[in-house]
Amino acid sequence: MNKPYQRPAADEPAWWFIVAGGEIILERGESLPPHGILNQIPMPDLSDYKVVYLGELRERNCYLILADYGDTQFAELGEFGNVREILLQGDEELFAVAARAKQFTEFLLTHRFCGRCGTRMQAVDWELAMHCHSCQHRCYPRISPCIIVAIRKGNQVLLARGKRHPEGLFSVLAGFVESGETLEQTLAREVMEEAGVEIKNIEYISSQSWPFPHSLMIGFIAEWEAGEIHLDPFELEEGDWFPIDALPRVPPQGTIAYKLIDSLKRKIEQETTGED
The missing domain is CATH 3.90.79.20 (Nucleoside Triphosphate Pyrophosphohydrolase)
Structure with a gap:
């Protein structure tokens, strides 16, 4: 190694x-x-x-x-x-x-200084870690798990524009996993908090490292189960159900958001044409 x-x-x-x-x-x-x-x-x-x-x-x-x-x-x-x-x-x-x-x-x-005692930390030479020789506290690179989910309702997908999104750019919902939560609990909580709806039939699609600054995006698709859209005004500017074949501007190819939208689109197309 x-x-x-x-x-x-x-x-x-x-x-x-x-x-x-x-x-x-x-x-x-x-x-x-x-x-x-x-x-x-x-x-x-x-x-x-x-x-x-x-x-x-x-x-x-x-x-x-x-x-x-x-x-x-x-x-x-x-x-x-x-x-x-x-x-x-x-x-x-x-x-x-x-x-x-x-x-x-x-x-x-x-992590130049110890978060426990304040002493200057030293790099560990055999692994990527910082070590405090005063109190023996050791730190490793932080990873913050974050769910991201494309939700369908029939042949429509739920998209929203966050406050930090460029004008006209819509994406799927996302949110950080909180301490003690499972991914399933985070999905239910974040979707309810941001859009006011319940989901079912959750399906894992893929993940992507997102270094802004240290997130791991864990991607899913799901189906709407109940509720009308009520957007969180502190997080989102606007959002709605969009026909899968008439989408607004969405994140570019290569992003996990694009991959989730594309997965949902292909799933709907397969159901429509009856293909396996």
Whole structure:
């Protein structure tokens, strides 16, 4: 097993995930992280930076480099941008590593001091963890589970626009799992709180790492059972039942929200045509 703080070799071809201020370096015109042999690309001296081994992607090692906000030492490699741009390229494997890089960065920056006694913490060299040698408290990267669900009523799907959504963009409902809850309990509570309806026939579809800053989206589809829509005015601007073949603007391909809507659409189409 590779140690998290192993240093890359000078002649090593690798993926370089350079993160600062919540953004990641993307090659100009490609929206992809830099890739290449360390001593053949315009990279500064990495001895001045914290470097973390992330794993492998397509038989190449992947490294996180923690840069300073506004750092210009990597300017020849590309420009800082939003990690969502990688997702829009349709490369889910690459996005997964980029998500890991962003979440590791968040963890390292927010765990420099012990939350129990306040002592400066030290990195564990054989696993990604921070350890307090004063009170022996150890922390690992935080993951916040979050349900996301596409709900159907006949040939319609429930979509809503959150307060932080761009104008005209509608999506499915989502919410964080609270302490002590099962996923099924979270689904029932969040749907009732946000839309005022009850659901049934819950079906798990897939999950997706969502590093904003450290969520794990767990995706489902479900059917409406009872209730009229009553939106939570603190969370949602507007929402309604939309015909599956006449949807408004929804999240782009590559997002789990798109995958859930598409799964529901295909399920309805199969029922309509009688296909298995």
